[in-house]
Amino acid sequence: MKIIVSVKQVPVRDSLLRINGEGTWLDESDLSYEMNEPDAYALEEALQLKEKLGGEVVVICAGPQRVSQTIREALAKGADRAIHVQAEDLGPRDALTTAALLAAVLKAELPDMILTGLQSDDLGYGQTGVILAELLGYAHATIVMEVEPQGNTIRVKRELEDGWFQNVILPLPAVLTVQSGIKKLRYATLMGIKKAKTKEVKTVSASDLVPDTAPSALMERIYLPAHAKHTQILSGDPKDVARQLVEKLRFEARVL
Amino acid sequence: MSVLVVLEQHGGKWNRMAFEAAAAGKMIAESLGVPLQAVVLGSAIDGLANDAARYEFRKVFATDNPLLARYTPDGYTAALEQLIRAHQPRLIVFPHSYQVRDYAPKLSTRFRKAFISDVVGVKTENDQAVFVRQLFQGKLSADVRANGNPQFASVQAGAFRAMEPGDGQAQIERFAVKLDSAQIRSQPEEPFREAQRSVDLTAADVIVSVGRGIKEKDNLPVVEALAGVLGAELAASRPICDNGWLPMERQVGSSGQTVSPRIYFAIGISGAIQHLVGMKGSKTVVAINKDENAPIFETADYGAVGDLFEIVPALVEEIKKSKA
Structure with a gap:
């Protein structure tokens, strides 16, 4: 089983986000980055499938030089090799533009499966997996909770809304977008970190790729959301805050 | 057109x-x-x-x-x-x-x-x-x-x-x-629900809900104490259930339960939309979070910016006092 895992590098959760001077994207200068958490779950599922069935796990990640850190992390956890699609300006791009770059590289790989997280923690489009499936002509399923290989097909458990689930059988090759929490995440071992240094990372420059799409949505401006609701913020030392809060809940909201 | x-x-x-x-x-x-x-x-x-x-x-x-x-x-x-x-x-x-x-x-x-x-x-x-x-x-x-x-x-x-x-x-x-x-390449089977939920948060009057801010499972007694003193149901955002710290049936949000209690305490929950859709029908929302820019404060009636490990125990004491 050859499995591609598409991962994204995103700003560390709870980063202080500053908007750039033009108001078009973030000021990236002081940001730290990490692997998008849903993609970490996709990687974990891929590694466990490989441990069960044998084969190869290949990681693909698009972005500037800094994403090599995320690629190393994936290799240290057990991916066999990686592809870095080098591109400087993907930050605010639409999902189709970025996915088309990935597809242009992946069409030569002929995997059995492509796994990716169900969405990214930064832009939150939740589309990359589905677009890859369409561009590569593969079947797909989204928000997957369990994967059960059955020869030339797979049976997956999908999460639906309001506590409903559904099993779906798909022919291979297929793209799955993986729900967070599907398995317990592993840590990279010291041995894994050491071995990662010897693993192959192929670098492809986005400017050498000819994706068959042009950008069709433009993020014109980003800004802090307007406050819609009047929230009373209580301040002071913790004891004081607690006292104010109990008073408000008892005598103002009358809910305590 | x-x-x-x-x-x-x-x-x-x-x-x-x-x-x-x-x-x-x-x-x-x-x-x-x-x-x-x-x-x-x-x-x-x-x-x-x-x-x-x-x-x-x-x-x-x-x-x-x-x-x-x-x-x-x-x-x-x-x-x-x-x-x-x-x-x-x-x-x-x-x-x-x-x-x-x-x-x-x-x-x-x-x-x-x-x-x-x-x-x-x-x-x-x-x-x-x-x-x-x-x-x-x-x-x-x-x-x-x-x-x-x-x-x-x-x-x-x-x-x-x-x-x-x-x-x-x-x-x-x-x-x-x-x-x-x-x-048509995929063959969908009949949708199903997991075994009957034993926890019905939808009927809860008071909910104390906990998110990533709790940091580790061993810290859960901090919020359990608050739920105890309020007679509240304990609930959580998705990451807490993903980690197995609380069972999935205590999850509030688009993939969990949709609740509308009289009071909803969001403790260490940033307020991702997947969580908000599950609780925005609550009558009164109290949010405690260290990040003043957390979106949960958009939905809250009362907000406290600070360390939940200091504020929640103080709150438990105040509630005990008010009930005394």
Whole structure:
């Protein structure tokens, strides 16, 4: 089983986000980055499938030089090799533009499966997996909770809304977008970190790729959301805050 | 050059977000001065099409085919592709449901167009729609403009007040699609629910809900003490249940339970939209979080910015005192 895992590098959760001077994207200068958490779950599922069935796990990640850190992390956890699609300006791009770059590289790989997280923690489009499936002509399923290989097909458990689930059988090759929490995440071992240094990372420059799409949505401006609701913020030392809060809940909201 | 709304149904019943998407579509259609249309897909959907015709649509397309009886991304994409090519709407509006997330990016890609997903607002400028999306789980907003037609956008749950039925008599037009069972690659089985939930948070009067801010499982007694003194149910955001710190049945949000207690304490919960949709019906919301920019403070009535490990124990003491 050859499995591609598409991962994204995103700003560390709870980063202080500053908007750039033009108001078009973030000021990236002081940001730290990490692997998008849903993609970490996709990687974990891929590694466990490989441990069960044998084969190869290949990681693909698009972005500037800094994403090599995320690629190393994936290799240290057990991916066999990686592809870095080098591109400087993907930050605010639409999902189709970025996915088309990935597809242009992946069409030569002929995997059995492509796994990716169900969405990214930064832009939150939740589309990359589905677009890859369409561009590569593969079947797909989204928000997957369990994967059960059955020869030339797979049976997956999908999460639906309001506590409903559904099993779906798909022919291979297929793209799955993986729900967070599907398995317990592993840590990279010291041995894994050491071995990662010897693993192959192929670098492809986005400017050498000819994706068959042009950008069709433009993020014109980003800004802090307007406050819609009047929230009373209580301040002071913790004891004081607690006292104010109990008073408000008892005598103002009358809910305590 | 219409605005076309995809009215989502499951087993002959509307998805509750269907008419929120319709409301967004109506607003855009009116400001662009173009007709509003809707489409219903499925098998044996006459009843649904008749029901949809009571709303303020110029026209309702009924796309009825046995191969659409059960949702598949291949079937829905092929059917909508044919309708869009035949009738050329300038904008297609979807509810941002799990089903739409499964096929709308595929459909828009077939037209080599971006899908502007999870929209919370729409403006029109120079005869063009400008869509407002949230980034970074609600911490930032973005204005997004699509170029060229058709355009594809989905509307976040709760962002628009659902359209009410009127005494309208929209014209129903049957739209026959050519589908072949060989082009439908996935075989969906019957949807199911896991074993009966033993925890019903929907009936809870007071809920203490905990998020990532609790840092580790061993810290849970901090919030359990608050739930204890309030006689509240303990609940959690998704990451806590993903980690196995609390059972899945205590999860509030789009993939968990939807609750509307008298008081909802959000402790160390940042307020990602997937969580907010599950609790924004609460009467009074109290948020305690160290990040003053956390989106939960948008939804809260009372907020405390600070260390939950200091504030929550102090709160437990104050509540004990007030009850004494």
